[in-house]
Amino acid sequence: MGDIDTEKSLQAALGDINDPRLSASSSNAKAIDEVLKCIQKNDWTLGHFLLHLFAYPAQNDPRNTATRSTMVSHFLGGRLNVKPEEIVELMYSSKYSAPLIPRNSKNRSASEVEHRDETIMARWRLRQWAIEKVEKVIEKEAEAVSSKEGGLHLSNKDASWTSMHNFSLANILAVIEQKGPTFLRLLIAAAKPASERPKPCEIGDNGAGPSYAIHFSKPAPSGKGKNRRDPLMIFAIWLFAHTAPHGVYAVLNRLGLSVSYTTVLKLLRSLSHSAKGVIRTKARTRAFLVIYDNINRMARAWDPDLGQKDHIYNGTAATFIELEDCNPERAFDTEPLRNAREQEQRKGLDWKLLYQRVKWDQVNEIFALHSLAMLVEATPSLVDHQAFIQLQFRTRTAVRQMRNGRKTTLHPLETTNFNEGNTAENAKVLDDLLLNQLGMPKEEVDRLLVIVGGDQSTVEKLRTLKKFLASCPHGYARYGWVLPLIQLWHMGWADLERVLNTHWGNAQVDDPSSFGSANILLGRKVKDVKRPDYYPAQHLVFDTLKADILDCWRIHLRVDDLDDHFHKNPVEIEELLGLARDLCARYLSAAAYDQFCKRRAIPGDQVLADAILRMRDSMLHYEFQCAVAEGDIGRVMNIMSVWTYTFTGSGKNKYSNELLELTCNFEFEYSEDLKNAILDNWLCNLSGIEGCWFPMDLLQEKNIKQLKKMSQKRNTPFGGAFFKAIIAVNIRAFLEAITTMKTSVRLVRTGASHRRTAKTAAAKELTRNMAEQGLHKFRAGRQLGRVAQDDFEMGYLRFQKTSRILDFIERTIRDAGAIHADGDEAVVNAGDIALNPAIPTVVPNMVINGSLIVPDEEDLAEEDEEDESEIREDEERFAQEYLSSACSAGARSESSDSE
Structure with a gap:
């Protein structure tokens, strides 16, 4: 404890140094010296004297004199104007109870002074003693509060809907105040700063102490920014990630477990704004790729008798991924690719x-x-x-x-209402991503290639788009800068289907x-x-x-x-x-x-x-x-x-x-x-971590899964201002918040390697x-x-015995898409x-x-049980309707095909 804290402690114990109880007369000093010399004459130290003084003997012990009994009982019984806690505080706050702070001198520096061991001195030992005593008090109060007679247990035979409806935090806290006051006081100290904590009242002062039962019967106080709510903010984001209703925030905010819904929205908007700035800065380096896929859901009509119909929301979700270990100016130069295609070099394939x-x-x-x-x-x-x-x-x-x-750095982008399954709307998707969200000029975009990744359907639509617009005289609008790159997870899934089908x-x-x-x-x-x-x-x-x-x-x-x-x-x-x-x-x-x-x-x-x-x-x-x-x-x-x-x-x-x-x-x-x-x-x-690589379209599927889950609670399109600015940009943060909260309360399995259950x-x-x-x-x-x-x-024979390779070469030379x-x-x-x-x-x-x-599929099913059960029925009906509309659209025209 520093000098300032010591001074405060002295003032708390004795008030001002001019306390009339502390007489400055020389006679008092002489009397103290006489007492101390008397102690020394008996070969005692001050500690020995106090030990013998307070080690109270039995009533009939000859050492128990009348004078000693009277003086000790008056002091410890609180009948004197000098209280025992004041003496303990003086001992704790004394400059002799802790090592002095070394100072520089002419002979040596402060660093050369040998530091005394504070653990053998009074301040350290008194602190440890106080902690042990408080620990025992807390243990006793906890037993009293949690016991069957404590007032917090409701037995089945006494349970009724009346008791449920009469639930009150004021009643519960009244029980805790009565049987666990020390425990409650420590919680208050941890939750509120000293300037806002009520001071404990003296016993006997009308019995009026700080009552939290009364506190919960009053309106909530306005915030002043001193309520230590960082963990509350994290908890609120965790609630938001789980799409908790507004009422949950209100209740938990009153309990002091979460910030309000309005506060967490302000935080998310701020995070989104910051994320957008980071993405635009990163985009200027050109060391990035963009991957996107379609996202859709059904909004059920709850009263179809009034002419309402189920509505399908379609959109596109995208992710900005920073590239590593490459020189973008050389790698994405358009000239080598253009020259190779003009020279028809692919004719060398056989x-x-x-x-x-x-x-x-x-x-x-x-x-x-x-x-x-x-x-x-x-x-x-x-x-x-x-x-x-x-x-x-x-x-x-x-x-x-x-x-x-190496760790991949990624940034979720805003979702849009554009349907990636439609060839024409892929142009709108690209314009929104590159021009609007990344803030890049058209001339800069057209200067170098941009890798755009997706599943087989996405890259096919991109090639078709480039095919239709290849004759456009303007550089950007030809979309020649788009370099479609098929991703590997869906391709692996297709091979899994092939293996299963071939050998079923x-x-x-x-x-x-x-x-x-x-x-x-x-x-x-x-x-x-x-x-x-x-x-x-x-x-x-x-x-x-x-x-x-x-x-x-x-x-x-x-x-x-x-x-x-x-x-x-x-x-x-x-x-x-x-x-x-x-x-x-x-x-x-x-x-x-x-x-x-x-x-x-x-x-x-x-x-x-x-x-x-x-x-x-x-x-x-x-x-x-x-x-x-x-x-x-x-x-x-x-x-x-x-x-x-x-x-x-x-x-x-x-x-x-x-x-x-x-x-x-x-x-x-x-x-x-x-x-x-x-x-x-x-x-x-x-x-x-080594051994933890995976395809990027699997990453995108994970993002889309969480986006679809959070979209179920709001009847808004994916391109709505709230969804794309609050939810889409922060989707990875929501996934991490879920994991962080589980880890903090030790719900994540040890090892977290999703090791399969032994069968x-x-x-x-x-x-x-x-x-x-x-x-x-x-x-x-x-x-x-x-x-x-x-x-x-069979594939080898088709390549060798048929014109499949030649047909492919001629087709792609004539039309690259x-x-x-x-x-x-x-x-x-x-x-x-x-x-x-x-x-x-x-x-x-x-x-x-x-x-x-x-x-393990069993672990995945358990994890998904809560997430999927509430939307499964709607999506099953939607899947049938969507496939039906896709087939009819494909029959009408290739550009509106939604495979």
Whole structure:
């Protein structure tokens, strides 16, 4: 305590130094000296004297003299004008009770003075003593207040609606004032500054103390900016993120738990204004990309008898993302791209170059590592090899990894009422984003390329827009500066659908090589439909793949128990890796598939061949997800080179065309700087943690999900002033507020890695069934009536034997926006429909210790239960109406097509 605090304490205890009780006569000083000398004569210290004085002996003890008893009882009984607390305060505030502050002198500086240990001095010890006493008082009061007799418990037999309706905070606080006054006083001290706290009244002063029961019966005092409400503001933002009604703010504001609704709106407007300024400043550097997608919802007509109809609100949500590790002036220069297209360099594409882009050595090595990682993950005796496998993924098999520790910086933009599903309105979307929100002049926008990302439907609309406006004489209005870039999450979803559809099998036949059979065996609810439920479908594919791989390991090593085998027979990691390569050659290669297929003179095993094909396709998808999570865009590109064939072979022509377009771009048209800028910024990572990368369209889906949730409480369009300025710009802050509040009250799961619930019983049943049916053992002539199509081989034949590549080149040279032929299938994207049960919650996959961790559908369902239940019925009706209108619009004209 400083000198000022000491002086205040003295004044509080004794008033002014001229207190008449403190006589300045010399006789008093002499008397004090005589008493102290008498104490010294008895070989006592002052402490010993006070100890013996107040260590009160028993009544019949001969040391208990009349004089001593009288004087001590009068002092401690409060019958003197000098009170005990004044003496304690004088001891606490004395300059001798704490170390003196050292000062500079002629002989030495203050820093050279040896500091005394304050913990052995009176002030420190008195403070600790007081805290311990208060702690015991609080404990006693808490027991009294919380006991059944305390007055705050309502038993079931005494409960009635009358007691519920008569609930009063004044009554509750009256109980606390009576049985927990010390506890209440400490709460008041924590909540209000000293200048506004009522002073505790003396006992006996009519018993009138500060009553909070009376306080709650009076109107709320006006704010003065001294109510320590920063945590209250955070709590209010958390309420806003959960779309709490206005009345909740009013009640919690009266309780002192939240600021008012008006106050939080002022804060959000201020944050939005600041965010817009930051975005415009960042846009001047040109190191950014924009990603957007459509957002829609239904406003139900609650009284259709009066002519009201359900109304569909359509709009667009966008995000501004800062680019890292690129030189925008060189990367986004329009000349190299324009020259390459004028020279028609893409004519160099043929089926041989397309095949050479697939690095099969790398694919095979990655397959071996994944197979080994699955073995190590399932075998406790091999757990020491996890570090080696993880190191292999990050070094020897790494192709082009994102910079370690990099965190993606993003800024949500305002939503608009423009329908991104309509080609013409994409121009309005771009004008609003670049000119209005980013504040860029048209001449500056047209000077360099701008990456605009989205799903397949979005980039197709952008190409169509550029096609229609290519003849415009004005630079900006041609939209030649737009560089459409397809994002990867929806593409991965399309491949998941392909894998599931190719290997689903016949529902009437128990075919262990089909996903349909595994789905029934495990009791899953996955369906073979367009856009299957994303996470349940991914779990089915990956769980089956891991069971396949473990069964292949048992057969390859000729053992029944893998853990017991490796426990008794330790194997070096390099030898294990060699075994993994052999296993992949036997079960995950095209040669293995051909070997077991039926030939004219040789009876094959079609079930085993189909199982091998299923494992290969599943492993390709598994590698894509792992490469994305690890931020290795080089490995991702290699899998996309394989997908060029599998999408073509399975009839997914639009994604096949998109991948052909990317091949032409990266092989013939993009400059090295532009390729580097795209590759180094195709994925995002919000935490900077390794293994936590994910596609940007998944990020956009997460934003859209929260926007749709918050839009349900307000019957306003997405382009309304309130929604776009208050909600849209701050949407990431709302998501973070939800997480922050859960973390602060310890509701977030330990580790927060959404690790999947162990389902060992189901996994054992799957592996038992495979072993029982001998799925991975050759059985000549085994055939269950199904032959799975090899999508890669079918795509290869279409590229080699048909004019598909030449047609694509001629079509795109004639018209750069016409990458799709008239007969290509339409794509209905997840974000184009309000209700999409496939993405109830958007959570990225992660890689931990070399293993892919997929969010558990049960955890996601639990998290989504509250969010989705209130809007599901409206959105189901809307989905049907929206698809119906989209089909009719597509029949009328291409420009109004809303896929």
